[in-house]
Amino acid sequence: MIELDKVTLKYGEKEILKQVSLTVRDNTIKAILGPSGVGKSTILKLMLGLIKPNSGRVLIDGADITRMKESELYTIRRKMGMVFQGNALFDSMTISQNLGFFLRENLNLPENEVIRRVTEQIQFAGLEGYENQLPESLSGGMRKRVAIGRAMIFKPHMILFDEPTAGLDPVSSKKILSLISTLRHNNNLGAVIVTHIIEDVFNVADCVAVLYQGEIIFDDVTEKLHNAEHPFIRSILSDKILEL
Numbered sequence: 001m002i003e004l005d006k007v008t009l010k011y012g013e014k015e016i017l018k019q020v021s022l023t024v025r026d027n028t029i030k031a032i033l034g035p036s037g038v039g040k041s042t043i044l045k046l047m048l049g050l051i052k053p054n055s056g057r058v059l060i061d062g063a064d065i066t067r068m069k070e071s072e073l074y075t076i077r078r079k080m081g082m083v084f085q086g087n088a089l090f091d092s093m094t095i096s097q098n099l100g101f102f103l104r105e106n107l108n109l110p111e112n113e114v115i116r117r118v119t120e121q122i123q124f125a126g127l128e129g130y131e132n133q134l135p136e137s138l139s140g141g142m143r144k145r146v147a148i149g150r151a152m153i154f155k156p157h158m159i160l161f162d163e164p165t166a167g168l169d170p171v172s173s174k175k176i177l178s179l180i181s182t183l184r185h186n187n188n189l190g191a192v193i194v195t196h197i198i199e200d201v202f203n204v205a206d207c208v209a210v211l212y213q214g215e216i217i218f219d220d221v222t223e224k225l226h227n228a229e230h231p232f233i234r235s236i237l238s239d240k241i242l243e244l
């Protein structure tokens with residue numbers, strides 16, 4: 001479980017997050033919805049301990065990571081997979097090499113176990129036949145699937161997605177969202193999906209927190225978003241704007 005407890009974060013003088021509290025439970029897909037530049041990626045960086053808040057706590061399974069040393073953080077981060085907005089694949093490595101890279105670097109697994117896990121992710125992500133290709137020869141949706149496979153290869157408890165459908169066509173977006181749903185059901189996995197696309201929320205999220213001007217203005221199950229009273233949420237819903 002991930003908890004932000006009254007987290008305030010400033011970049012210089014600019015207060016990005018103002019006493020933000022939110023919880024992501026295990027085996028739940030939680031969306032964090034908000035307009036561009038509001039601080040969504042910043043929240044993911046806080047959850048991974050890549051940046052520290054000015055005040056407040058970030059708890060992973062009850063442990064406050066804002067006070068941890070780098071060596072302790074390393075263990076915590078291994079419980080979590082991260083899928084970056086730009087995928088962060090290695091351009092000069094094949095798909096199989098990309099999938100196996102962090103396993104080979106970080107775990108002392110026998111090579112046949114690495115190959116077994118890479119093959120498992122290739123099959124799961126529907127990438128058979130592309131094992132020896134470079135990322136540049138794949139479509140955007142396929143590259144996203146490689147990034148998801150690479151995040152899953154450590155068998156995390158929780159996976160964090162930064163704008164998983166941004167820049168994808170509608171069909172590829174649907175495929176990525178259904179892959180995320182399948183992952184959750186097959187692996188008892190929790191997920192955080194940061195997005196500015198409201199359709200993603202209705203398609204895949206069990207619950208949603210809306211971040212607006214540094215504050216959480218809604219935090220509940222997705223169905224209740226339709227009844228939210230905050231003017232900003234009403235305007236998104238009534239104008240039927242799909243993107244914030």
Ligand SMILES: Nc1ncnc2c1ncn2[C@@H]1O[C@H](COP(=O)(O)OP(=O)(O)OP(=O)(O)O)[C@@H](O)[C@H]1O
Nearest residue numbers: 011012016034035036037038039040041042043196
């Ligand atoms: N390292 C940094 N130093 C200073 N300002 C930063 C830094 N990182 C982000 N910001 C600013 O903080 C704000 C929040 O950034 P963040 O990347 O978290 O937003 P976001 O909601 O993910 O936006 P987007 O939808 O564009 O991805 C933005 O105004 C951004 O310019």
Ligand SMILES: [Mg+2]
Nearest residue numbers: 040041042162
């Ligand atoms: Mg961002």
